[in-house]
Amino acid sequence: MKHLLSAADLNRDEALLILDTAEKLRELADRPIKKLPTLRGRTVVNLFFEDSTRTRISFEAAAKRLSADVINFSAKGSSVEKGESLKDTALTLEAMGADAVVVRHGASGAPHRLATSGWIRSSVVNAGDGTHEHPTQALLDAFTMRRHLGSLEGRRVAIVGDVLHSRVARSNVLLLATLGAEVTLVAPPTLLPVGVEEWSCGTSYDLDAVLPKTDVVMMLRVQRERMTEAYFPSAREYSRRYGLDSVRMAALPEHALVMHPGPMNRGMEISADVADSNRSVIVEQVTNGVAVRMAVLYLLLAGAAGSSPGVASAEDAVPEQRRWERA
Amino acid sequence: MSAAHDSQHLTAANARAVLDESDISRALTRIAHEILERNKGGRDVVLLGIPSRGVELARRIAERIRAVEPELGGVGSLDVTMYRDDLRFRPTRALAHTDIPEGGIDGKVVVLVDDVLYSGRTIRAALTALDDIGRPRAVQLAVLVDRGHRELPIRADFVGKNLPTATEERVTVQLADTDGREAVLIARQPADPATEAAGGAR
Numbered sequence: 001m002k003h004l005l006s007a008a009d010l011n012r013d014e015a016l017l018i019l020d021t022a023e024k025l026r027e028l029a030d031r032p033i034k035k036l037p038t039l040r041g042r043t044v045v046n047l048f049f050e051d052s053t054r055t056r057i058s059f060e061a062a063a064k065r066l067s068a069d070v071i072n073f074s075a076k077g078s079s080v081e082k083g084e085s086l087k088d089t090a091l092t093l094e095a096m097g098a099d100a101v102v103v104r105h106g107a108s109g110a111p112h113r114l115a116t117s118g119w120i121r122s123s124v125v126n127a128g129d130g131t132h133e134h135p136t137q138a139l140l141d142a143f144t145m146r147r148h149l150g151s152l153e154g155r156r157v158a159i160v161g162d163v164l165h166s167r168v169a170r171s172n173v174l175l176l177a178t179l180g181a182e183v184t185l186v187a188p189p190t191l192l193p194v195g196v197e198e199w200s201c202g203t204s205y206d207l208d209a210v211l212p213k214t215d216v217v218m219m220l221r222v223q224r225e226r227m228t229e230a231y232f233p234s235a236r237e238y239s240r241r242y243g244l245d246s247v248r249m250a251a252l253p254e255h256a257l258v259m260h261p262g263p264m265n266r267g268m269e270i271s272a273d274v275a276d277s278n279r280s281v282i283v284e285q286v287t288n289g290v291a292v293r294m295a296v297l298y299l300l301l302a303g304a305a306g307s308s309p310g311v312a313s314a315e316d317a318v319p320e321q322r323r324w325e326r327a
Numbered sequence: 328m329s330a331a332h333d334s335q336h337l338t339a340a341n342a343r344a345v346l347d348e349s350d351i352s353r354a355l356t357r358i359a360h361e362i363l364e365r366n367k368g369g370r371d372v373v374l375l376g377i378p379s380r381g382v383e384l385a386r387r388i389a390e391r392i393r394a395v396e397p398e399l400g401g402v403g404s405l406d407v408t409m410y411r412d413d414l415r416f417r418p419t420r421a422l423a424h425t426d427i428p429e430g431g432i433d434g435k436v437v438v439l440v441d442d443v444l445y446s447g448r449t450i451r452a453a454l455t456a457l458d459d460i461g462r463p464r465a466v467q468l469a470v471l472v473d474r475g476h477r478e479l480p481i482r483a484d485f486v487g488k489n490l491p492t493a494t495e496e497r498v499t500v501q502l503a504d505t506d507g508r509e510a511v512l513i514a515r516q517p518a519d520p521a522t523e524a525a526g527g528a529r
Contacts, residue, residue: 017421024406024422033459036409066409298409303419 003115003124004296007135007174015178019143021295022288028065029287038302039068042099047089048127049075049105054262054286055127055137059102062293068301071098086110090119098122100301108132108167123300131165131226137261138171140292142179144285145216148257153180158210159201160186161220161242161269164193165227168261169220173201186210188242190231207242211251218259219244219270235268245271249279257281342499342514346488351471351509354487355384358469359391361485366436369399371464373432376404377441377453378423383502384471385440400435401428405460407452427460437463438485442500444470447481472511474498 001014010018028034044063048056056072063070073089075081080089086105093101100123103111108130115124128134142152149155157176163169163185176183183201185192196203204210211217222238232238249258258270258280266272275282346354366372369392376385382404389402403426408414439453450468457463469485474492492498492513499512 021422024424027425031460035459037455038409038414299419302414304416 001300003111003126004135004300005111005115005124005126006133007138007171007178010135010175010178012178012180015139015142015175018139018292018295018299019146021299022139022143022291025294025298026288026291028294029291035065035067037067038298039063039066042068042301043071043097044068044100044102044297044301045071045073045093045096045098045122046127047073047093047101047103049080049103049110050128052104052128054289055104055134058286058289059125059127059136059293061290062297063100065290066294066297068099068297071096086113087117087119090114090117094120094122100125100297102127104128106130125296125300128167130167131170132167133171133174134167134261135171135175136289136293136296137168138175139296140285140289141168141172141218141259141261142175143292144259144281144288145181145257147288148281149215149255151180152176155181155215156213157181157183157216157218158186158207158214159183159218159220160207160244162191162222162231163187163196163220164191164231165223166220172218173199177201184210184214186242188232188238207244207248208251211248212253214252214256216257216259217244217252218261219264220261221263221265222269239268243267243269243271244274246273246277249274249277252279259285261285342512344510345490345513346472346511348509351487351511354471355387356391358485358487359388360395362388362438362467362469363392363396365467365484369393369396371400371434371436372438373400373428373435373463374402374438374440374469375427375432375453376402377439377449378404378406379505380442380500380502381440382423383504384442384469385438388438388440388469401430403428405439405453405456407449407456410452410455412448412452425456432457432461432463434462434464436465436467438467438469440469442471443498444468444473444481444483444486445476445498447477447479450481451479471500472498 046056046059060070060072101114101120102125103114104127109132110129111124111126114120126133126135145152159169159172173183177200185201185203186207189205192203258274260270260282264270264275266275274280362372363369374385374389376382385402389399392399404424406423406425408420408422437457439450441449454466457466467484470483471487472490473483473486474490476494490498495516497514497516501508501510503509
């Protein structure tokens with residue numbers, strides 16, 4: 001595993017290795033010194049062509065806790081505004097000796113282009129590309145679910161809202177299917193992508209019918225900035241039919257979790273009292289995000305170049321470890 | 328996994344047992360008493376096993392200490408993977424649990440426990456890891472087998488058995504819960520590198 005571009009790149013063992021590694025790194029958050037020397041001397045570039053609060057901060061915290069040097073690059077205030085292309089930006093990063101590039105871009109496929117074009121030798125981590133994928137978000141969502149529910153095998157997850165514009169939904173469907181969960185996408189027909197019947201999940205237009213049979217409900221933000229036409233009559237009507245309020249939350253099973261990848265539109269897809277309720281793990285998702293991104297950076301960067309982490313399971317790794325010690 | 332099991336058998340076939348179950352048990356009992364004697368009791372002693380087999384050994388030593396004197400500062404585990412000096416040269420490894428007992432290690436006597444002491448690099452990594460967790464009053468080292476060939480100025484305080492070895496030999500510690508039997512084995516290194524992956528050998 002050299003890059004992390006899509007949740008579909010991960011097989012079950014690799015996904016579980018990332019989650020198990022994150023579990024160990026999560027313990028670090030409770031220690032007085034939240035730092036490990038593992039990536040000392042490595043450089044991680046956060047290359048953000050689109051606005052982001054939590055993802056960029058999360059990757060920055062993750063890299064710094066592993067002692068990597070972090071360079072933050074946002075398109076605003078950079079030469080991109082002067083018309084520099086993705087390629088020239090990439091060549092600049094290569095010349096600076098970046099070991100990993102964490103990239104967010106408005107165009108779907110930009111991280112893939114960066115990884116496969118030969119412009120740079122570093123690892124590429126997709127931190128959200130257009131309406132395509134956001135694999136580390138899916139990993140942290142799965143991590144959060146697993147902490148509360150145990151194994152995801154057979155768990156029922158409802159992903160509700162603007163699926164059409166959501167890279168989070170796509171990555172989650174792919175990863176959760178790999179981990180054995182049953183996903184149902186709930187949205188008005190206009191906000192489901194064309195070809196969704198090919199995805200490894202069910203769909204529904206009726207939130208109230210789905211909620212009682214759900215272990216996790218994940219609310220998506222209505223991404224107005226990506227909407228070029230009218231997908232629903234009014235915000236009020238959308239909120240009535242697809243918003244999660246306390247009445248709907250009461251229909252959920254006792255143990256069910258409420259999640260949201262953020263940023264939230266309180267009062268639109270989720271009401272304020274639900275977002276702040278004890279069912280909601282939205283703040284915890286952010287904490288877990290740092291551990292998951294540390295795990296990804298560790299597995300991509302710490303080992304020898306050309307090695308393939310993720311193939312060995314945790315049990316296999318122990319004899320391996322002993323073998324190296326003799327050398 | 329079946330391939331790994333096959334190679335385990337190969338190793339066992341040309342291996343010589345240096346310690347058997349009762350030898351291991353006696354060595355751990357002696358180490359437990361030495362730890363108590365050196366530290367004038369167990370009240371301030373925190374045993375930290377280094378994964379994987381060190382954790383089980385630490386647990387057994389703690390059991391023996393508690394059988395003699397009820398007071399023990401605590402027992403836990405310390406994963407040193409993230410502090411190793413050879414991470415860049417090897418494929419990425421899976422992490423193990425770090426479990427620091429309640430009360431931490433500040434001002435305590437930490438006894439690190441590992442199965443085999445060889446180059447000393449694992450212990451160096453453990454000492455660095457301790458820096459980030461707290462400031463113990465002293466750090467001591469207990470190992471089941473010291474096989475020599477140190478690459479760093481590190482020595483053990485409590486040794487189950489000093490085992491003179493050649494570098495091309497391998498020492499394998501097997502414990503019931505991970506390997507299904509109790510033994511310390513010594514073997515000529517097999518020529519086929521594929522079989523090297525077996526067991527807790529080094």
